[in-house]
Amino acid sequence: NAGVMQNPRHLVRRRGQEARLRCSPMKGHSHVYWYRQLPEEGLKFMVYLQKENIIDESGMPKERFSAEFPKEGPSILRIQQVVRGDSAAYFCASSPERVRDEKLFFGSGTQLSVL
Amino acid sequence: GQQLNQSPQSMFIQEGEDVSMNCTSSSIFNTWLWYKQDPGEGPVLLIALYKAGELTSNGRLTAQFGITRKDSFLNISASIPSDVGIYFCAGPPQGGSEKLVFGKGTKLTVNP
Numbered sequence A: 001n002a003g004v005m006q007n008p009r010h011l012v013r014r015r016g017q018e019a020r021l022r023c024s025p026m027k028g029h030s031h032v033y034w035y036r037q038l039p040e041e042g043l044k045f046m047v048y049l050q051k052e053n054i055i056d057e058s059g060m061p062k063e064r065f066s067a068e069f070p071k072e073g074p075s076i077l078r079i080q081q082v083v084r085g086d087s088a089a090y091f092c093a094s095s096p097e098r099v100r101d102e103k104l105f106f107g108s109g110t111q112l113s114v115l
Numbered sequence B: 001g002q003q004l005n006q007s008p009q010s011m012f013i014q015e016g017e018d019v020s021m022n023c024t025s026s027s028i029f030n031t032w033l034w035y036k037q038d039p040g041e042g043p044v045l046l047i048a049l050y051k052a053g054e055l056t057s058n059g060r061l062t063a064q065f066g067i068t069r070k071d072s073f074l075n076i077s078a079s080i081p082s083d084v085g086i087y088f089c090a091g092p093p094q095g096g097s098e099k100l101v102f103g104k105g106t107k108l109t110v111n112p
Helices: none
Strands: A005-007 A010-013 A019-024 A031-037 A043-050 A053-056 A065-068 A075-079 A088-095 A110-114 B004-007 B010-014 B019-025 B032-037 B043-049 B055-058 B061-065 B071-076 B085-091 B106-111
Touching: A005 A088, A010 A019, A019 A088, A019 A110, A031 A075, A043 A065, A043 A075, A075 A088, B004 B085, B010 B019, B019 B085, B019 B106, B032 B061, B032 B071, B043 B055, B043 B061, B043 B071, B071 B085
Parallel strands: A010 A110, B010 B106
Antiparallel strands: A005 A019, A019 A075, A031 A043, A031 A088, A043 A053, A065 A075, A088 A110, B004 B019, B019 B071, B032 B043, B032 B085, B055 B061, B061 B071, B085 B106
């Protein structure tokens, strides 16, 4: 009964490189949410996806950031040409349906460090 | 956008003490959620509140949904070392949304 799996747990990138963060939702969950957490801050919503569809990307920066959740495989959050300000913990959450709060399960996150 | 303000920012207590923290908003929330985050981990839901005035317990934790719908409180009784972590309040903005708004958290340290 695996939970939400995120990898890598830690990712170091130099400025200008690309970062790819992966999230495998819990079995049977078809809804994925990405949140970002800056140091000493709460989580901030980025994007909500269902299989093959982006439902709400209102929290995601318009440039350099993209997300997908293909029919097969994990959800990917992609950050192109990373900058130091992208350094943060990125959390993925999944739910079996449009979120009913107690059914939202978070992964352990990917800590992105940009040098 | 809607914001959640948590206080205190941090607390240092002795094992066995009771803890109280709160969360306020300038606008109404119809659901209040309390999460705990351990270092290096994602948040885990502790308590969900859906009704104004509701008081809900989960073991040594008790949370209340404020009557005005603009605040919520979390109490921890007889704290133990494993209560250490960051406690976040969160809720979906008005109108119903998949997007949760989170407070900045209350960092709890428990001295054995």
